[in-house]
Amino acid sequence: MDSRSSGVIALPDGPQLQNAVGAANETSGPRTVPGRVIPVPASVSPAMQETIAMPYRDSEWRLDPPDAEGWRQAVAGLAAHTIPAIKKIRDRLGVRVEPITVAGVGCFEVHPSEIAPANADRLLVNTHGGGYVFNPGEACLLEAIVLAATSRIKVIAVDYRMPPDHPFPAAVEDAFAVWSSLVASHAPDRVALSGGSSGGGLAMATVLRAKQEEVPLPAALAIQSPWADLDEVGDSFRTNEWLDSVLVTYGAGPSRAAALYANGHDRGDPLLSPLRGDLSCFPPTILLTGTRDLFLSLTVLVHRKLRKAGVATDLHVVEGASHFQYFINPFAAESQDVLAEIASFLDRHMA
């Protein structure tokens, strides 16, 4: 489809456009940015280009179920689509998955084909992404499988309860119960925690909760594109709007998932929006994001806040990547590169 005919692009490139945009930005205030067709960047590998070029996924970014039953169907529909893709990645990476129960919570034990010698007694706990709503059961395994393989470490993936049946604080309760149980039976300095997107927010909330309850904290934290605030906090919600092909716009999927999960609770609660919490207790933390990520700003704001709190924190940004695309295509050179950063960071900070 010609984007010009859609009424989305206003003016052709050239001096006329420079004049119009210049005139619209000659005073202090908001920035006026013209409609554009932005090419797939030449600055990344062909594999990452293919991922960046992917169209919006219409079944996800605009989902707007009318009621709880509609949400259940949407979640099941997406899982049916996701699970086969995850199984392909699992098989390609030679990872083995086993369902287990920890502290009464459904989990998966995820075994890489080979555990690194240094990781023999180490454990990584993962809380999955999906807007706190999506990816139940085996659909929760993408990050756990990828991290098990790239870090060559055993991973426990937490299949925490979710809305519409179990809104906040069920997810935090489940993640905290699993965490507490695991650090009671493992040396805490050999257990790390990871999470991406909503799972990144949840992992951060789990640290805050563990601190409150005086339960041992993780030896290290690996956070990817964290949903660290449920409100539209961060410049990239606007600057990367429509450009991030995964999340697309806060006004569609994320705002609806936030409402469903928060379920009327105060979003200022750090267990819902950990960016607003006191992060000074945090263990060494590695953060990933992409330049087109709708959560670029959230990731940057978490980085700054942790650094100011004196926490050892590293930030890694993937050129051109929309939200979570380093997990969506874990085989691209750019993804392998930043996933290797996680492996190295965990190794450096675990006993």
Added chain:
Amino acid sequence: MDSRSSGVIALPDGPQLQNAVGAANETSGPRTVPGRVIPVPASVSPAMQETIAMPYRDSEWRLDPPDAEGWRQAVAGLAAHTIPAIKKIRDRLGVRVEPITVAGVGCFEVHPSEIAPANADRLLVNTHGGGYVFNPGEACLLEAIVLAATSRIKVIAVDYRMPPDHPFPAAVEDAFAVWSSLVASHAPDRVALSGGSSGGGLAMATVLRAKQEEVPLPAALAIQSPWADLDEVGDSFRTNEWLDSVLVTYGAGPSRAAALYANGHDRGDPLLSPLRGDLSCFPPTILLTGTRDLFLSLTVLVHRKLRKAGVATDLHVVEGASHFQYFINPFAAESQDVLAEIASFLDRHMA
């Protein structure tokens, strides 16, 4: 001026816009992004908000002098505007500046009001930004003054030769001559190098040249929003186009400055485009950029390349900031925060 009347914004926000943009992005390929009015982010301090809100600077981003004399006038005109602003910052920070000559090159010795005890025998050399064309003489002092004050270290600012009279490789020759001379008379492990924008590219080129010539390398490198490739390399040249209120678009100022500086030389030469060089010799490096920086991708690409080469490299990103705005308003809390990262990084890596 109403941006709508300029023809820049196509459709009002809402379901109609979601439909149109969704339709334009339903196939694989380039991303169609509608025209938008992007607010000043609420996620930064009032001081940084004021800087982010600043209009395009029409005298700079669209400069297109017809000949060498036109360039000379443009450079002088901008300097006349810049120097008083720099002097205000100098006085507010209590920094003292003294013109000197090093290896026949005009320089400035920049003294903070107080040198940190650990920095008594240390030196920071700075190559200024300005597209390799702008900021001669006292106009070169912005970064040197800010870094002297925030790192409490003596800085040598290099007033290297520039086009139209002295295109590439004059700048590299001058920076290298100053560097060689200084490390001949100072312990190299107590001398660091910094540079931002074109000065970041130049600092990187100086390291490559020093390596070639077997001259001691810096103990550490502090690079801000580096112009690490003279071509339009990096996704943010498109994604942050029109959004970065300082550089605005590669098609205006940067492409003209690149042509004037390169003067027909092969831009693949790592001394012109150090991103294309072998960076494995680099010392520990700290990188800064902003989420709206036209050079966000260049900074990220330099970070990834250095990390892959095994160089100790930290990346810090300022929320909402366009190109160089952490220097343009060094007093904003966000600027102070990342400038303190430079101070701490230099301290950690210098003998």
